[in-house]
Amino acid sequence: MKSKLVPILCCLLITSVFTACKKTVDLPELPNNRITEYKVPVSDGTISGVIDESDKTITVYLPFYYQLDVIDPQITVSSGAKLNTEAAPVDVMSETTTYTVTGNNNSTSTYKLKIEIQQLGPLVIVEPSTATTTTGWAIGSKTISIQGNFNTTDPTKIKVFLVGSDLVEHALIVSGQTSTVTPVILATGKTYTLSNIQIPQNLADADYKVRVKVLRLNGETTRPIKLVFGRPVIDYKVITAKQGETFTISTSGEVFNNFQELSIMVGGQKTLLPIVSYTRTEATIRIPESIPVGTYTPTVLFQGWSASTLNWPINVTAK
Amino acid sequence: MKITATKISGTMTNLILSSMVLLMLSSCSKSSDPVPEPPQPAGSVPYYKLQRVENFAVETDDTDPTAAKNPTYFSLENKAIIEANFAKTARWDIGFNGLYNSFLSGNNGSDATNLGYGGPGTGAILIIEKAFDEITDIPAESLFKTKGTLIGTDNKGDFGEGTGWYLYDFGGTTVSNGVYDKQHVAYALGNGITLTNGTKVLPRTIVLRTAAGNYAKIKMISCYQNAFTPDTWFRTTPHMFFTFEYVLVPKGSTKFEIK
Numbered sequence: 001m002k003s004k005l006v007p008i009l010c011c012l013l014i015t016s017v018f019t020a021c022k023k024t025v026d027l028p029e030l031p032n033n034r035i036t037e038y039k040v041p042v043s044d045g046t047i048s049g050v051i052d053e054s055d056k057t058i059t060v061y062l063p064f065y066y067q068l069d070v071i072d073p074q075i076t077v078s079s080g081a082k083l084n085t086e087a088a089p090v091d092v093m094s095e096t097t098t099y100t101v102t103g104n105n106n107s108t109s110t111y112k113l114k115i116e117i118q119q120l121g122p123l124v125i126v127e128p129s130t131a132t133t134t135t136g137w138a139i140g141s142k143t144i145s146i147q148g149n150f151n152t153t154d155p156t157k158i159k160v161f162l163v164g165s166d167l168v169e170h171a172l173i174v175s176g177q178t179s180t181v182t183p184v185i186l187a188t189g190k191t192y193t194l195s196n197i198q199i200p201q202n203l204a205d206a207d208y209k210v211r212v213k214v215l216r217l218n219g220e221t222t223r224p225i226k227l228v229f230g231r232p233v234i235d236y237k238v239i240t241a242k243q244g245e246t247f248t249i250s251t252s253g254e255v256f257n258n259f260q261e262l263s264i265m266v267g268g269q270k271t272l273l274p275i276v277s278y279t280r281t282e283a284t285i286r287i288p289e290s291i292p293v294g295t296y297t298p299t300v301l302f303q304g305w306s307a308s309t310l311n312w313p314i315n316v317t318a319k
Numbered sequence: 320m321k322i323t324a325t326k327i328s329g330t331m332t333n334l335i336l337s338s339m340v341l342l343m344l345s346s347c348s349k350s351s352d353p354v355p356e357p358p359q360p361a362g363s364v365p366y367y368k369l370q371r372v373e374n375f376a377v378e379t380d381d382t383d384p385t386a387a388k389n390p391t392y393f394s395l396e397n398k399a400i401i402e403a404n405f406a407k408t409a410r411w412d413i414g415f416n417g418l419y420n421s422f423l424s425g426n427n428g429s430d431a432t433n434l435g436y437g438g439p440g441t442g443a444i445l446i447i448e449k450a451f452d453e454i455t456d457i458p459a460e461s462l463f464k465t466k467g468t469l470i471g472t473d474n475k476g477d478f479g480e481g482t483g484w485y486l487y488d489f490g491g492t493t494v495s496n497g498v499y500d501k502q503h504v505a506y507a508l509g510n511g512i513t514l515t516n517g518t519k520v521l522p523r524t525i526v527l528r529t530a531a532g533n534y535a536k537i538k539m540i541s542c543y544q545n546a547f548t549p550d551t552w553f554r555t556t557p558h559m560f561f562t563f564e565y566v567l568v569p570k571g572s573t574k575f576e577i578k
Contacts, residue, residue: 041409041438041439042428042437042438042439043428043429043438043439043440044428044429066437066438067407067437068407068438069404069406069407070405070407072405072408072438072439089404089408089410176389177386
């Protein structure tokens with residue numbers, strides 16, 4: 001038996017020598033215009049996009065807690081193939097991103113990118129109004145707050161809208177510099193307060209629902225709030241104007257409404273400076289020629305509000 | 320004999336089997352020795368070459384000086400400004416934010432205070448009281464800091480926050496004689512400076528780990544437009560225009576070299 005084994009092994013040896021590197025089965029040629037890998041680097045590693053060749057899609061499942069604005073993918077394509085455009089960062093809300101790959105035989109294939117943001121839902125907003133009281137928000141106010149389970153501390157990720165009876169969305173102004181988000185742990189769970197957002201100065205005084213969008217989640221109050229005219233504010237400005245000339249004052253916050261008078265004290269007497277014209281955001285005031293040269297502290301009066309003395313001067317110079 | 324024959328045939332079998340295994344293992348293998356390749360830069364800026372950036376401008380508003388401006392991002396690897404929307408990517412290496420955008424930080428995705436939090440950046444930063452040319456060793460990893468808005472005003476001047484890359488002279492008396500034009504001047508300390516009282520402030524050099532993990536040393540030269548020496552810096556000189564020099568070396572290096 002042993003002696004018979006030697007020739008058998010010899011045959012096997014010879015066969016292996018001649019066949020070891022030889023392909024005996026011709027596989028069908030694979031397309032070489034494919035995306036073979038789609039990776040998104042994040043703070044703790046990499047998220048791999050799911051490539052579906054059947055419908056030519058790449059799906060990226062992106063957890064919300066990375067709070068990314070964009071993804072900056074690393075894309076690998078078939079050997080010899082190339083992407084038609086450089087892979088640039090993609091907005092996480094993008095729904096129109098595609099990639100076209102050209103193979104070394106000039107064939108092409110196009111993939112559509114789908115970014116699935118994995119968020120905790122539903123989005124619930126704490127109602128500013130109650131069943132018995134409708135909360136009033138001042139038109140132009142910069143100190144509006146809204147509370148909900150936003151699950152982000154980035155104010156720019158939270159979009160707040162007022163929706164009136166015409167169903168049009170009016171975006172409140174969120175500032176990356178002054179708006180803040182403060183998380184608070186309550187008995188009912190974790191909640192977030194977005195503070196220092198502004199009501200646009202051009203909105204009408206009416207009832208609105210509050211709608212909030214955080215990435216792909218939407219939420220809306222069931223009760224409305226009411227926009228009202230608040231106590232107008234006047235932006236700080238040192239005024240220097242000649243006798244008989246006009247100057248302007250403006251507001252970047254609560255708007256002007258029923259502007260009744262602007263006065264200064266001249267020789268112990270209240271003296272009105274005529275309001276030439278005004279809009280919600282700007283007023284033109286005239287200095288009568290009779291006002292003596294000097295520095296004065298103005299007082300303003302808007303209907304419905306007590307008079308207030310301003311903390312900036314009017315310097316009247318000779319005409 | 321039987322025993323001998325068995326031994327012979329057994330030896331032959333072993334020989335043939337060994338040959339087969341050797342052949343099968345070696346028939347498809349390549350025998351070329353790997354040749355080490357020089358490290359490739361992560362971006363367009365080559366390693367070991369001195370780079371200079373002049374008048375890199377950021378938003379400035381002297382009428383509201385204490386209001387923080389939008390952060391600005393710069394890629395040392397590509398010597399380019401990076402748009403703010405790409406903050407949470409590895410495309411930038413050094414961030415400028417805080418007061419007058421004068422506070423520097425690396426790009427780190429793991430530190431909640433960092434501008435790149437959530438992104439893939441692995442950067443960090445530190446500052447050393449030594450001249451740029453004297454920094455030859457890359458500091459230990461434990462010395463690098465990942466916080467945002469980190470390195471700015473120096474304690475030797477006004478409103479100092481630790482060791483900084485510049486000295487702020489509020490009244491103009493720390494570095495000059497208090498004349499109006501020398502008030503509110505920010506003195507970059509890349510070359511050090513001598514104070515009015517004779518104190519010598521040593522040069523400062525920034526060492527930074529880039530978002531991709533490479534290293535840079537940076538000499539901050541000026542924050543004034545087209546003015547690169549202290550005698551040309553006045554309160555009215557246009558600012559903030561950062562001028563700095565740097566060199567990149569690859570990840571894993573222990574030395575800074577300029578070749």
